[in-house]
Amino acid sequence: MSPAGCSHVNGYKVDNWKQNLRVIYQCFVWSGTAETRRRKAKSCICHMCGAHLNRLHSCLYCVFFGCFTKKHIHEHAKNKRHNLAIDLLYGGIYCFVCQDYIYDKDMEQIAKEEQRKAWKLQGIGEKYTTWEPTKRELELLRHNPKRRKITTNCTIGLRGLINLGNTCFMNCIVQALTHTPLLRDFFLSDRHKCEMQSNSCLVCEMSQLFQEFYSGHRSPHIPFRLLHLVWTHARHLAGYEQQDAHEFLIAALDVLHRHCKGDMIRDDNGKKANNPNHCNCIIDQIFTGGLQSDVTCQVCHGVSTTIDPFWDISLDLPGSSTPFWALSPGGDGSTVNGESHLSGSTTLTDCLRRFTRPEHLGSSAKIKCGGCHSYQESTKQLTMKKLPIVACFHLKRFEHSAKLRRKITTYVSFPLELDMTPFMASSKESRMNGQYQQSVDVLNNDN
C-alpha cells in the first residue's frame, strides 16, 4: 500500500485534468445541488448489469460506470487500458496496475475541497475530521518523543493545592475550574493568544495552572502566582481574611473574561467583535446564560420582559428568616421530577422552584406600566431564557441582618441529573433540551 500515490497516476495528470476530476466529484460522488443529485440518481448504474449497488466505480478516462464487486469495471480497464477508476461511494482512486487504492496528494486535495463544497451546499457545514498533522507538527512530535497515555484508571489532572493562608475559598474554585472539561480542553489545546503586554494576564496564569495540574506531578501545587494576580485584579479579595468562594468565582470569571480579548472571534474582515455585550470568549461560551424577568401588570396584564446575562444563579435557602415554601407537593416519600423525596429534606429543585415562582411586588413597590401609563401593582417572575453549558448554582448560606451574620446549615440534596425544563422561559419555539448532569459540588466548610 503505497502512501504517496503511484507512477501510473502521472499518465492522467495532463491537460485540464484537475477540472475534469472536479467535475467527476461534483457530479457523481458528492452531489451537492439538486441538479447533480438528479443526474447521479439516473445515471449511476453499472453499464454492464444495471446494478446500483456493488461498489460502483467510474472510469477516469471515459464515461463508464461498472460494479467493482462483480469485476465489471475491471473488465473495462483491461479492454480499454484505462487504468484508473474512482469509487463513487467514498471518492477513492483505484489503480488497476497497482491493484490497490492509491493516495495521490493533489487528488486528495481536490477530493477534500469538493467534499467540503458539497457539504456546504447541503447545509451540513463543517464536519469533524480527524487530525492530520502538518509537516511542522510531525517535526515537533519527532523532537519531543515523550508521550503520556491516558488510561481508564489514570489519575492525571488530580493534584492538591496548598493553602496559603485562608485561601481555601480560592483553592476549591480552582479545583472546580480545572475539572471543567470544556475549559480544560481550551487551555490544554493552547487556544489562548495573549495580547496583554505585561505579565499580569490571568488567562495566561490559568493556562500555566492547567499545565501544572495535567503535568502528571502528584505533589500539591502552590498557586502563589495565581493568588497574587487575583489580589492585583480583584482588590476586594486581597488580604488573608476568609473570603467567600462564590465571590471568588464571580471575580475570577470576570477577570478571565476581560483578559480574553485576544481570543475573541474575528468577523469576516478580520476585525474583532468589539461589543462587550456580545463577547464570545471561552468564559462566555461556557458560563453565560440568560435570565428572563417578566413583570406583569395586575391591571392590564401587559408583560414587560427583560433578559439579563448571568454566570450564576443565587438561590435562597429554607432556614433563613425569609419564609420558604414547604416541601414540594406530593407529600412524604413521593417522587417529583425523578428525585425520590424523603420528607424533611430540601432539594436543589425546591430552591429552583422558589426562585422561579411569580412574586407579588406589593403596593409599596408599584411599577410604571407602559400599557396603563400609571403606577400599578405587578407580579414578577424569573425564568431561564438561555441555559449556559455549565450552570453554577449558589446557595445563599450567609444571612446578614441588622443583628447577626450567620451561616444557614440546612442540608440541600442534589440530583445527579437535573432537568431544567420546568424552569425555562415558556416559549413555544424553544426546543432547548434543559437537562444537566452534575459535574462539581463546591462546599467550602470554613466556620
Added chain:
Amino acid sequence: MSKEYQMRAAINQKLIEMGERERLKELLRAKLVECGWKDQLKAHCKDVIREKGLEHVTVEDLVTEVTPKGRALVPDSVKKELLQRIRAFLVQHAAL
C-alpha cells in the same frame, strides 16, 4: 430484472434525488460511532493489517476480511431506526 429489484432501484433513485440518502448516511455514521461499532471495527482492521503486514496489505484484503464482521455487528436498534426513517420517507413521497 425482478420487480423487487426494480423497486429497490427506484427507491434508491428517489433517496439520492431528495438528498435523503446523504442524511441517512450521516445518521447511520453517528449511530455507529455512538454504539462503539466504529471502534470495534477499527480494532479489527488493525489486527488484519498486523496479520498481513503493513507493506503488503491492500484495501481489498481489508474489505474481504472486515465486511462480514461489520455486517454482523450492527445493533438491531440501529437497523430498526434506519428502517423507520426510510419508511417515513416513503410514506411522505408516496408517488413512486
